[in-house]
Amino acid sequence: MIHCEGLVKVYKIADLEVLALQGLDLHVEAGELMAIIGNSGSGKSTLLNMLGGLDRPTAGHLTVDGKDLLKMTESDLVKYKRETVGFIWQNSARNLIPYLTAQENVELPIMLRGRRKRQRALELLDAVGLLHRRKNRLNQLSGGEQQRVAIAIALANQPKLLLADEPTGSVDTKMANQILELFRELTRNFGLTVVVVTHDPQLAKKVDRVVAIRDGKASSEIVRRTSYAQELMELEMGMRKQEEEAFIEYAVMDKAGRLQIPKTYLDEVGAGDASRMQVSLVDGKIVLTPPKSF
Known part of the structure; x- marks a missing residue:
């Protein structure tokens, strides 16, 4: 679904250039639920x-999804944002229009594509557990409910990729778990690819893979040994394993062999x-040892 190779982003502010990404490599499979963490x-x-x-x-x-974002025209980008990707912001005010009801908020992006809006909006609100709140406006919804409406809006045009920027940052732990479980259901039931950006490393317990970014590069990955669904089944059967055994951590190495x-x-x-570190090969293993004096 996502293929990044040697990705670079430079922002220019007056005479100052800021290097935000420094040759980032990242690959995300279709239907994967992953998190990106970093300071x-x-x-x-x-x-x-x-x-x-x-x-x-x-x-x-x-x-x-096979589309080259570097070669897209402006009209191609508009179509891409309407049809391929859904976006959820941390600040619900960027997702929702306050004077509209929950149902009207979800209907708006559907209407822009000329589809039957009412039935689709009701289906989406039901999917996020808010059908009973469809007539409520923004000030009548809790923070968690607003975020779930935002998820319904992001799904309105049936995107293949869902991007979430700190989606649990403004809700309590219980609601955060409900939102993450909703993401899990979307990947499992609809094959949706979900990428979540967060500061919370504990998110690793709810996703398939965690990629840590440091200084504009992928520095490490945490990957599940078994699927989340399988772990839930083992918990129900009383076969709980040690938490540290559920994941494998990798250091990410670039094409030049740096990690x-x-x-x-x-x-x-x-x-x-x-x-610097001393590098040696011992019994087929690469061993790094700090020098006696720096």
């Missing part, structure tokens, strides 16, 4: 904006401030 300024929101067609890369390759070691690992061996 502020790491480049994750920049990536999301480019996947959503809201911004263009400076260099590299970026294709979504970023998680700082927690370097701190553990006393090399958190080291500028």
Whole structure:
């Protein structure tokens, strides 16, 4: 579904150039539910904006659903944003029109494409569990309910890719779990690809894969050993495994053989401030050792 290779984004502010992405490589399969994490300024929101067609890369390759976003005309981008991708913002005010009801908010993007709006809107509100609130306006809905209406809006035109920017940032833990479970159902039942940007590393417990971005590059991945659905079945059968055994963590290596070691690992061996490491091959394994003196 998503293929990024050597993706670069440079922002120019007056005479200052800011390098937001520095040769990012990322591949996302169709039907995958994944999260992108990273500190502020790491480049994750920049990536999301480019996947959503809201911004263009400076260099590299970026294709979504077989469409080359670097070669698209402005009219192609408009069509892409209407038909291929759905977007959910952290701030619900960017998703919803306050003087419209929940149903009218969902009907609006459907109407723009000339489809039968009423039935589709009701189906979507039912899918997010808000059919009973369809006549309520924004100020009559809780933060979690507003976010679920926003999800219904993002799904209105049957996109293949759903992008969510901090979708659980303004709701409590219970509602966050409900929203993430809704994403899980969308991938399982409709084959939708969902990419979530978040600050919360605990999201790894609810998604298939977590990619950490640091300094504009993918630095590590956490991948499930078994599917989330299988883990739920094992929990129901009382076969709970140790949490740390449910995931595998990888350091991401670029084509030049460079990789970023998680700082927690370097701190553990006393090399958190080291500028170099000793590399050796021992019994078919690559071993990194901090030098005796830096």
